[in-house]
Amino acid sequence: MFILPNNVTIIEVGPRDGLQNEENQVTTRDKLTFISALQKAGITEIEVTSFVSPKWVPQMADAKEIMQKVEKTGRQFVLAPNAVGADLAIEAGAKSVAVFVGVSNSFNKHNINRTTNESLQLVEPVIAKLKAQNIFVRACISTAFYCPYEGQMDQYAVLELCNRFVKLGVDELSVADTIGRANPLECYSLFKKLRERFPDVLLTAHFHDTRKMAMANIYAALQAGITRFDTSAGGLGGCPFAPGATGNVATEDVVQMFDVMGIQTGIDVKQVCEAVSTIAPHLSRSIETGMYKLYENEQL
Numbered sequence: 001m002f003i004l005p006n007n008v009t010i011i012e013v014g015p016r017d018g019l020q021n022e023e024n025q026v027t028t029r030d031k032l033t034f035i036s037a038l039q040k041a042g043i044t045e046i047e048v049t050s051f052v053s054p055k056w057v058p059q060m061a062d063a064k065e066i067m068q069k070v071e072k073t074g075r076q077f078v079l080a081p082n083a084v085g086a087d088l089a090i091e092a093g094a095k096s097v098a099v100f101v102g103v104s105n106s107f108n109k110h111n112i113n114r115t116t117n118e119s120l121q122l123v124e125p126v127i128a129k130l131k132a133q134n135i136f137v138r139a140c141i142s143t144a145f146y147c148p149y150e151g152q153m154d155q156y157a158v159l160e161l162c163n164r165f166v167k168l169g170v171d172e173l174s175v176a177d178t179i180g181r182a183n184p185l186e187c188y189s190l191f192k193k194l195r196e197r198f199p200d201v202l203l204t205a206h207f208h209d210t211r212k213m214a215m216a217n218i219y220a221a222l223q224a225g226i227t228r229f230d231t232s233a234g235g236l237g238g239c240p241f242a243p244g245a246t247g248n249v250a251t252e253d254v255v256q257m258f259d260v261m262g263i264q265t266g267i268d269v270k271q272v273c274e275a276v277s278t279i280a281p282h283l284s285r286s287i288e289t290g291m292y293k294l295y296e297n298e299q300l
């Protein structure tokens with residue numbers, strides 16, 4: 001039996017990963033209400049928006065206003081794919097920036113119009129600039145297990161890509177199962193290797209829940225020594241350039257699991273559900289997560 005940690009950190013990605021994939025154009029005011037309610041629930045690290053091309057992802061076109069108006073409590077991450085995005089993030093006062101590159105060439109071509117190597121060349125000077133300004137840098141590693149276009153990824157390629165980022169001095173690696181296809185054995189194997197190879201970097205697991213293995217994958221990653229998890233309130237999420245992928249594992253369900261296991265998150269499940277209830281009426285899809293259904297039926 002492995003020793004459970006006393007506490008874990010949840011990084012909320014709903015306002016970014018969730019809303020980037022939403023069909024309805026959610027207003028800036030409704031996004032801010034959602035983020036504020038998530039902060040009230042005790043979530044201290046949140047991906048709030050993305051400085052990406054509004055032609056590519058119109059849902060994130062209000063990034064500047066979100067950054068200006070969001071309450072600066074805890075850590076607010078913004079995504080930036082390139083120098084243009086990073087400069088806009090810096091101008092907007094971001095103190096934590098997430099860059100993103102996938103392992104798969106085909107995914108990167110679809111997502112950021114560059115191969116993996118071209119993407120790396122693009123983000124290397126960006127990371128140097130951000131670090132020179134004392135900005136916390138998170139590197140999101142997409143398609144670390146499977147790619148929607150190329151299938152299974154080579155573990156060696158994942159480790160090498162992570163190594164490039166660690167050498168560039170990033171503070172955190174968020175390693176993603178972009179299309180929700182990885183299984184617990186694969187997650188344990190990769191995260192164990194990552195934990196051993198990169199003992200000094202924050203390591204985070206980012207699971208989409210397409211095949212309903214995300215909870216099991218979290219437990220597998222926990223066994224491999226991971227204590228940081230990206231989750232999304234309401235199970236929202238998905239990348240517009242990763243066909244077939246559904247939402248991220250739901251914050252309320254993950255927090256509940258940790259609660260009953262006696263692992264502290266500092267987050268109140270009911271208040272997460274209240275945050276979900278602020279955004280739910282503005283979405284094109286219904287919220288089907290276990291804890292949110294209990295909340296709606298007044299069983300929480």
Ligand code: HMG
Pocket residue numbers: 017020050051052053054056057079080081082084085086100111112113140141142143176177178206208238239240241
């Ligand atoms: P491109 O068309 O190759 O861009 O797109 P470009 O560099 O050739 O520039 C073309 C024009 O766009 C220029 O303007 C630039 O200034 C402008 P023009 O001269 O024509 O007037 N531009 C920008 N404008 C605003 N913000 C910017 C920006 N960059 C250039 N940052 C680009 C390349 C990277 C911009 C585009 O492909 C893009 O925005 N992609 C973003 C895709 C995205 O947001 N995907 C979802 C996030 S990743 C994800 O969800 C995965 C994750 O959750 C982990 C997982 O689950 O795997 C993190």
Ligand code: MG
Pocket residue numbers: 017176178206208237238239
């Ligand atoms: Mg994602």
